[in-house]
Amino acid sequence: MPLKKSNSAAKKPSDAPAKKAPQPITPVRGMRDILPADFPYWRKMFETAQGLCDAYGFDRIETPVLEDTPLFVRGVGKQTDVVEKEMYSFETPGGDKVSLRPENTAGVCRAYIHHGMLNLPQPVKLWYWGQMFRHDRPQSGRYRQFWQYGCEIIGEEDAVVDAQLALIAWRYLKDLGIESTVRINSIGTPECRLNYRNALVAYFRPKRSRLSEEDKKRLLKNPLRLLDSKDPVVAEMKVEAPQIVDWLDESSKNHFMRVLEYLDEVGVPYQLDPFLVRGLDYYTQTVFELYEATEEEGSQNALGGGGRYDGLMELLGGRPTPAAGFAIGVDRVISRLKASSQNIEPKKVDVFVAQLGEGGRKKALAIFEELREAGMSASENFAKNSIKAQMDIANRLGVKWTLIVGQKEVLDGTVIVRDMDAGTQEIVDARKIVQVLQKKMIQKEQEA
Numbered sequence: 318m319p320l321k322k323s324n325s326a327a328k329k330p331s332d333a334p335a336k337k338a339p340q341p342i343t344p345v346r347g348m349r350d351i352l353p354a355d356f357p358y359w360r361k362m363f364e365t366a367q368g369l370c371d372a373y374g375f376d377r378i379e380t381p382v383l384e385d386t387p388l389f390v391r392g393v394g395k396q397t398d399v400v401e402k403e404m405y406s407f408e409t410p411g412g413d414k415v416s417l418r419p420e421n422t423a424g425v426c427r428a429y430i431h432h433g434m435l436n437l438p439q440p441v442k443l444w445y446w447g448q449m450f451r452h453d454r455p456q457s458g459r460y461r462q463f464w465q466y467g468c469e470i471i472g473e474e475d476a477v478v479d480a481q482l483a484l485i486a487w488r489y490l491k492d493l494g495i496e497s498t499v500r501i502n503s504i505g506t507p508e509c510r511l512n513y514r515n516a517l518v519a520y521f522r523p524k525r526s527r528l529s530e531e532d533k534k535r536l537l538k539n540p541l542r543l544l545d546s547k548d549p550v551v552a553e554m555k556v557e558a559p560q561i562v563d564w565l566d567e568s569s570k571n572h573f574m575r576v577l578e579y580l581d582e583v584g585v586p587y588q589l590d591p592f593l594v595r596g597l598d599y600y601t602q603t604v605f606e607l608y609e610a611t612e613e614e615g616s617q618n619a620l621g622g623g624g625r626y627d628g629l630m631e632l633l634g635g636r637p638t639p640a641a642g643f644a645i646g647v648d649r650v651i652s653r654l655k656a657s658s659q660n661i662e663p664k665k666v667d668v669f670v671a672q673l674g675e676g677g678r679k680k681a682l683a684i685f686e687e688l689r690e691a692g693m694s695a696s697e698n699f700a701k702n703s704i705k706a707q708m709d710i711a712n713r714l715g716v717k718w719t720l721i722v723g724q725k726e727v728l729d730g731t732v733i734v735r736d737m738d739a740g741t742q743e744i745v746d747a748r749k750i751v752q753v754l755q756k757k758m759i760q761k762e763q764e765a
């Protein structure tokens with residue numbers, strides 16, 4: 318294409334069209350930044366999860382956020398909302414069909430098969446912490462990128478595992494200061510579900526005309542999904558609907574009774590929820606969700622959910638392997654912690670290192686390294702020149718001591734140690750600063 322001849326040289330600068338200032342770029346809808354002020358909560362949640370998983374003998378696993386799309390289509394189920402409507406799926410330049418993971422149970426099972434974990438002593442207990450992606454309608458407690466903390470116990474079918482998982486999820490929230498209730502049900506084996514499905518269709522079919530288009534589709538393709546419908550009309554119809562518990566075979570009933578007995582034994586508060594089926598297709602037998610104890614019935618904002626998925630491994634091409642697990646919605650729990658005005662203090666800094674003049678700055682830089690190597694929590698702002706500005710920062714951080722290194726101190730080989738509570742100062746040999754501070758720390762602890 319021939320380049321247009323510019324006539325800008327003929328134009329006076331005042332005639333030039335005004336350049337549009339670039340618009341700031343905002344986060345993608347449903348995604349958000351997690352800012353430093355939130356991190357004390359994130360840290361507390363992560364450290365509590367880690368402590369609990371160590372105590373219960375879980376090993377950490379991380380799987381990629383991007384997986385082959387068929388993993389979720391097969392694992393989570395083609396007709397679930399998560400797969401049908403909410404997946405971020407795309408084709409790579411190499412032509413692979415991939416998706417950002419909407420959940421992590423399928424990924425963990427894929428990893429279990431891929432790495433031959435069947436050959437390890439069973440059960441294999443794994444935990445994870447990471448981002449999930451669902452293109453859902455953004456609203457309170459529902460994000461398009463969110464974090465889950467999850468635990469999976471693979472290779473054991475005993476009911477005690479289901480109960481222990483519900484206990485761990487409940488205990489986790491309790492350790493964070495949140496009282497919760499486990500809503501629990503059993504959806505039996507695929508065979509029980511087939512009979513139940515027929516009963517459900519027989520019940521809803523005469524009422525079909527009152528269902529939304531979406532729910533009519535559910536009735537046709539996956540009637541159990543009707544039980545998760547958010548439509549109030551369905552909620553009203555559900556009251557009289559057949560309950561799956563009446564369609565469970567003896568073995569499923571016994572399994573479920575044992576889960577409940579174990580929960581009774583350890584005092585985990587639970588409510589039977591006959592219509593809880595969960596939104597993912599891989600579940601068999603026990604399913605459960607955790608809600609804040611004060612949450613109204615019918616609320617959709619579960620803090621976590623899980624259950625047994627004995628058929629998933631086979632669906633993904635592995636050997637039949639019973640398994641169960643749960644995942645907690647980290648973002649939702651953090652909202653609760655903040656709303657309950659639980660004051661999670663940021664990590665305390667003990668010492669601030671202030672400096673004056675170029676010589677002071679160099680010495681302060683080296684002292685800071687010494688403190689860090691000795692494991693002390695210290696802070697600084699070496700770019701500031703004014704002592705007053707540095708003292709303001711030290712006050713804001715609430716440190717116990719501020720070290721001051723100026724030209725005179727550099728020449729004398731000393732450091733001024735200011736006790737911030739008492740407002741007193743003393744001059745200390747710079748070579749002994751770590752020992753002096755350690756002694757002071759012990760003294761403060763004894764006084765407290």
Ligand code: HAM
Pocket residue numbers: 419420421422451453458459460461462463464465467468469596597618619620621622623624625626641642643644645646647648649
């Ligand atoms: P899920 O019920 O789909 O289960 O998700 C678990 C938790 O993740 C929910 O209870 C909720 O707290 C949180 N969550 C889900 N979607 C969102 C969202 N859009 N925004 C914020 N938080 C959300 C699973 O994902 C299963 N993989 C759990 C499991 C593990 N089952 C067996 N093992």
